[in-house]
Amino acid sequence: MTAITAAPPAHRPLYGIGLMLLSIGAYAAQDAIAKYLAPDYSAVQILFFRALGAVLVLLPLLRHVPAGGWITRRPLLMLVRCAAGAGGMACYIVAYRTLPLADVSAIGFSGVLMVTALSMLVLKEAVDRHKGAAIVVGFAGVLVILRPGLGGAEIGVAWAFAGAAGFAVMTLTVRALTRTEHPVAITGYFIVFSLAVLGLFLPAVWRTPDAAGYAWLLTQGVLCGLGQVLMTTALKAAPASTVSPFTYTIIIYGMVIGYVWFGDVPDPFMLAGAGVLIGSCLYLARREHLTTR
Numbered sequence: 001m002t003a004i005t006a007a008p009p010a011h012r013p014l015y016g017i018g019l020m021l022l023s024i025g026a027y028a029a030q031d032a033i034a035k036y037l038a039p040d041y042s043a044v045q046i047l048f049f050r051a052l053g054a055v056l057v058l059l060p061l062l063r064h065v066p067a068g069g070w071i072t073r074r075p076l077l078m079l080v081r082c083a084a085g086a087g088g089m090a091c092y093i094v095a096y097r098t099l100p101l102a103d104v105s106a107i108g109f110s111g112v113l114m115v116t117a118l119s120m121l122v123l124k125e126a127v128d129r130h131k132g133a134a135i136v137v138g139f140a141g142v143l144v145i146l147r148p149g150l151g152g153a154e155i156g157v158a159w160a161f162a163g164a165a166g167f168a169v170m171t172l173t174v175r176a177l178t179r180t181e182h183p184v185a186i187t188g189y190f191i192v193f194s195l196a197v198l199g200l201f202l203p204a205v206w207r208t209p210d211a212a213g214y215a216w217l218l219t220q221g222v223l224c225g226l227g228q229v230l231m232t233t234a235l236k237a238a239p240a241s242t243v244s245p246f247t248y249t250i251i252i253y254g255m256v257i258g259y260v261w262f263g264d265v266p267d268p269f270m271l272a273g274a275g276v277l278i279g280s281c282l283y284l285a286r287r288e289h290l291t292t293r
Helices: 013-037 043-064 075-096 101-108 110-121 129-145 154-177 183-205 211-237 240-262 268-292
Strands: none
Touching (some): 013 043, 013 211, 043 183, 075 183, 154 211
8 A cells, every 4th residue: 555645734733723623513513413313314315415515515615726626636545535534424323323422422532543643654743742642641531431331332332433433534534635635625525425425325215304304404514514624624724633632622512512402411421531631632732832832
């Protein structure tokens, strides 16, 4: 397998972190809608409408793509990015059927550790001991959240970890693609891929929504498109090892939305683990400020 080579990364860490936080907020809202829809619609139908709704976000941005910007220089890597992104999303949707929103988010964070390891091995990005320690502490927080007691939901946990693996591959390929491809074009290829592939299977699983169903299905698509563009731009602004740890915050979003919408009350393990994760995020942000001023 040929190693991915890349130009030196951009160095706008605080800007990249801000964009990542906005992206995660959009994804958290999208995930909540997907969890709401999961009992009634297949993952294929939810993801198809997610891609369709994302088109509404992409269209106004097309004018920002320069002439020739849609011609990818790395078609195989683009295909891997699309497949990993769609596959990871599908795994998460299946996991939502048996696990609380915050638990799926916590398990999904294990993808950050995969990103960090692969960013060193594949993209040759440096991760100093301070960042490494903060990420290890953050993972300890995930383990606290995943306390013994998820019994009966092992299949859901497996699906969530599969989604995390898809996220890791997607993040690394996006980071590599931003060296040569336009961020909007990267998102556009993903949407076209999703519509084309999922459309093949849609007739077999189709369930006709009512008016409210159509609205929810398309809304989660708009949020997906927004999250895609924000995350892609964040990965262009700063190294993956810098911005990816801030996906910790999806657990916080998940706890709040899960409580308000689904009545999932965070237990002491969830609150303690979330506190550890927040501390890790604040420490990483402080380190970035000290090293870039």
